Amino acid sequence: MLKLGIPKGSLQEATIDLFAQAGWRITPHSRNYYPDIDDPEIHCSLLRAQEMARYVERGTLDLGLTGLDWILETEADVEQICTLTYSKASNRPSRWVLVVPEHSPIQSVADLQGCKVATELVGFTKRYLAERGVTAEVEFSWGATEAKAVEGLVDAVVEITETGSTIRAHGLRIVEDLLITDTRLIANREAMRDPARRARIEQIALMLQAALAARHKVALKCNVPAELLDAVVELLPSLHAPTVSHLYDPRWLAVETIVDSALVRDLIPRLRAAGAEGILEYELRKMI
Structure with missing residues (x-):
C-alpha cells in the first residue's frame, strides 16, 4: 500500500483534477481526511501543504505534493521527484516577497537590521537574513500578514504573492523577492529504496508529468x-515532423501534428489560406 498525501486547501481541487487526467479518480469526503481513490494499492490522506514534507520525511506518507517553500521551511530530508506547476489560479510562479509600507525607509534586506518582521515562513526567513548578516526579530503570523504592516505592528512582512496586486492595493510596497516557489512531488527516502514502492512512485510521477x-x-x-503539401507542412511546428498519410483519393493527403495551444488561433487561418481543409483541433489527455 502506497501512502499518498494530497494538499488540502487552495491546491486540493487542482491536484484532484490533475490526478484524474493522469488516470486516478480521487473522491474526497466532507467528514474525513481520507479520500477514496480507484487504485487498491494507494491510500490517500488530505494534509496541509505546510506539513506535508515533515510527514513524508518521517515515513507517515510515502509521497505527497507540496511547495518548495514548505520543503525549505521545514528543512525536511525528502527526495524531490519532479516539479509540477498546475495551479488553476495563475500560470505565474508564486513569490515570497519582502513587503513594507509605501513610505517606509526600508529599501533592501540589509535595512532590516534591528527590525521586526512577520511571516508564516519563519524558519526560511530567519536563515535568509542570517546568511546576509542581518539581525532582525522574525515572528510567526497566523494570518492577515499584510495587515500587520499596514497597521504598523511590524516594520515589514514576508508574504507570498503571484501578481503583487493585493499588496499594492493595501498601500504596501514590494522591496525584493526572497524565494520563487513551485509545487514538488516529494517522496520518503526509505520508500524510494524499496523497489516496489519506487516503481509506483515513478509511475505516478510519469503520468502526472504527461498530463501536465x-x-x-x-x-x-x-x-x-x-x-500544396509542402506549403502547408512548412507552416506546422511539431515535435519531430508532421504525420502525413494518403487518403482514398490519391489527390489528397491527411496531415496531423501536435502544436502549442497558444499558436492555434493564428495557425488555423494560415493553414486555411494555404489550402488545408477539414481542419480539426482536439485536446490531448497525456503526452510523453
Whole structure:
C-alpha cells in the first residue's frame, strides 16, 4: 500500500483534477481526511501543504505534493521527484516577497537590521537574513500578514504573492523577492529504496508529468491537396515532423501534428489560406 498525501486547501481541487487526467479518480469526503481513490494499492490522506514534507520525511506518507517553500521551511530530508506547476489560479510562479509600507525607509534586506518582521515562513526567513548578516526579530503570523504592516505592528512582512496586486492595493510596497516557489512531488527516502514502492512512485510521477505536458498542447489534423503539401507542412511546428498519410483519393493527403495551444488561433487561418481543409483541433489527455 502506497501512502499518498494530497494538499488540502487552495491546491486540493487542482491536484484532484490533475490526478484524474493522469488516470486516478480521487473522491474526497466532507467528514474525513481520507479520500477514496480507484487504485487498491494507494491510500490517500488530505494534509496541509505546510506539513506535508515533515510527514513524508518521517515515513507517515510515502509521497505527497507540496511547495518548495514548505520543503525549505521545514528543512525536511525528502527526495524531490519532479516539479509540477498546475495551479488553476495563475500560470505565474508564486513569490515570497519582502513587503513594507509605501513610505517606509526600508529599501533592501540589509535595512532590516534591528527590525521586526512577520511571516508564516519563519524558519526560511530567519536563515535568509542570517546568511546576509542581518539581525532582525522574525515572528510567526497566523494570518492577515499584510495587515500587520499596514497597521504598523511590524516594520515589514514576508508574504507570498503571484501578481503583487493585493499588496499594492493595501498601500504596501514590494522591496525584493526572497524565494520563487513551485509545487514538488516529494517522496520518503526509505520508500524510494524499496523497489516496489519506487516503481509506483515513478509511475505516478510519469503520468502526472504527461498530463501536465498535454495541457499546453493540442492536436491538429487537416486534409491537404497533394500539390500544396509542402506549403502547408512548412507552416506546422511539431515535435519531430508532421504525420502525413494518403487518403482514398490519391489527390489528397491527411496531415496531423501536435502544436502549442497558444499558436492555434493564428495557425488555423494560415493553414486555411494555404489550402488545408477539414481542419480539426482536439485536446490531448497525456503526452510523453
